[in-house]
Amino acid sequence: MARASNWFGRWHDHQRIFAIALPMMISNIAAPMLGLIDTAIIGHLPDAIYLSAVALGAMVLSFIYLLAVFLRMSTTAVIAHAFGAGDIRTQQKHFIHGLSFAIAIGLFIILLSPLLPSTLSLLFSVQGELLALTADYIQIRVWAAPAALINLVVLGVLLGRQEAKSAMLLVIFTNLVNVIADIILIIGLGMNVRGAAWASFGAEWATALIGLILVSKHLQINQFPKLKWQGLTLLARMNGDIFVRSLALQLCMVMMTGYASYYGTTVVAANAVLMQFLVLISLGLDGIAYSVEALIGQAKGQNSRAKIQRWYRLCLTWSILFAMIYSLVFWGFGTHIIAMITNIPEVITNASTYLPWLILLPLLAHWSYFFDGVFIGLGASKAMRNTMLIAALGVFLPVWAVTNWFTDLENHGLWLALSAFMAARGISQWIWLRQHPESIAPAA
Structure with a gap:
């Protein structure tokens, strides 16, 4: 009985x-729900072009x-x-x-922003008034x-x-x-697309101000410490690794629609509907991943291999x-979920054809969510990068290429590639941990 109690914690x-997990699950649910309200406000304007402009600009x-x-992930690791x-x-x-990294990268994005509308026009053939509104x-x-x-840094802390x-609460x-700003600026003042932009602008800066005050109190900051070159290079290396990892992941996701x-x-519509199932998956699995990051990171800082292994297991x-x-x-309810997302008969029929992939996907994908949390907690950013590249370049692209060029699987081939990609991420991360047992051992 004691051994069973020890195993289950x-x-x-x-x-x-x-x-840790439950508040993050709630925020993962709350943000899209409020986002729907945001979209509904803009969507009730007299011309659909306003909604299209906001959607395109927000997407970019x-x-x-x-x-x-990577700013959130690397900060979580070192702070934990x-x-x-x-x-x-x-x-x-x-x-x-x-x-320092957040401000520097933010200013760099501002400097490059004049290029964003032309890039959007080149990639998606956005022209005329729609392009002008999106640029605004x-x-x-x-x-x-x-x-x-x-x-992102505040959230990481x-x-x-x-x-x-x-x-x-910050999310x-x-x-x-x-x-609230949308209601005032769009409905009250009739500012349309500009109102939506200023609303988001105000929300981001208001949250940043409150977040900075909150973190300063938690960290007991009376005066800002000086920058240390060693700390900056450590964070830069981790940020670079996680950036490459995130880029590879997003390119694979874009392929599913593109x-x-x-x-x-x-x-395309069917895949867009089914990709919402991944959003549902992330609501729960992301919450557990956040717990893994924080708890294993804390145990790593305490040099306690026993605690690392306990949090890993639980x-x-x-x-x-x-x-x-x-x-x-x-x-049990996949077809009903599809029907809740869309009422277009041909899209429902098409999406239901690929539903078996979504039934299988949680069992394959949860390993990568979990191991991402483990690797962040351990600060193993290089391993995150390398295992992602193995899965993306060594599995997703080859599987997609073979099914696309040598079979008639078509969209089934895309879902096969995504499933193999998710499985490969988890397997490669598990192998890395098995080959590097010192990564979960106390520091010397």
Whole structure:
């Protein structure tokens, strides 16, 4: 009985896992829901061109910010290590280093912003008034780029210190301010696309200001510590590794929609609907991954191999359980979920054809979500990069190429490639951990 209790952990252990996971799950749900309200406000304007312009402009900036998620991940890792070691001074330094990168990259994005509308026009054939409105949106909202990246650093600090409730409230605050500002600027003042841009601008900067105050209190910052070259280079190396990893991941995801266009508009629409299942998966698995990052990172900072292994085992158990639940839900209710997302008969029929891939996918994908959390907690950014490149270049692209050129699987080939990619990520990460047992051992 004692051995079983040790394996499944104590009730307090599971409380700690969900003290981090649950608030992040809630924020993952709240942000899209408020985003729907945001879209509905713009969507009720008299001309659809306004919604199209906001959607395109937001897509461009969101893609850039998504690639900059390395700021959140690397900050979580180094803060969790220092938090585990009880070193508040090192936490302060890592926070300042992260802010430096966020501000520098944000200003760089602003400098490059005049090129974004022309790039969008080249890639998607956006022309005329739509391009002009999209350019207006981008040129206003891009001035919040430093704030958006600062918010990633703030989120990293809060997660690294296991302050998940504060992180959740900040995410919800951003979206609430955005919705309220949309109502005032778009409906009240009739500012249309510019109103949507200024609303997002204000929400990002308001959140950054509150986040900076909140973190400064948590870290007891009375005066900002000086930048240290060694700390900057450590963070730069981790950021570079995670950037490459994120870029490879996003290119594979883009393929699922981009190349589907060769199979017809109905297939594109079906894939877009089915990709929402991945959003549903991330609601639960991301929450567990955040817990893994923070708890294993803290244990690493404490030089406790026993704690690393305990959190590894307990969080993996929850990851497997969530994956099984997702697969059962998709198996039992997948067609109903599709019908909730779209009411177009041919899209529903087409999406239902590929539903078996989505039933299988949680069982394959949860390993990569889980191991990403482990690798961030350990600070193993180079391993994250290399295993992602193996999965993307060594598995996704070859599987897609073979099925595309030598079979008539068409869209089934794309889903096969994605499934193999997810499995390869988890397998390659597991192999790396097996080959590097010192990565979960105490520092010398």
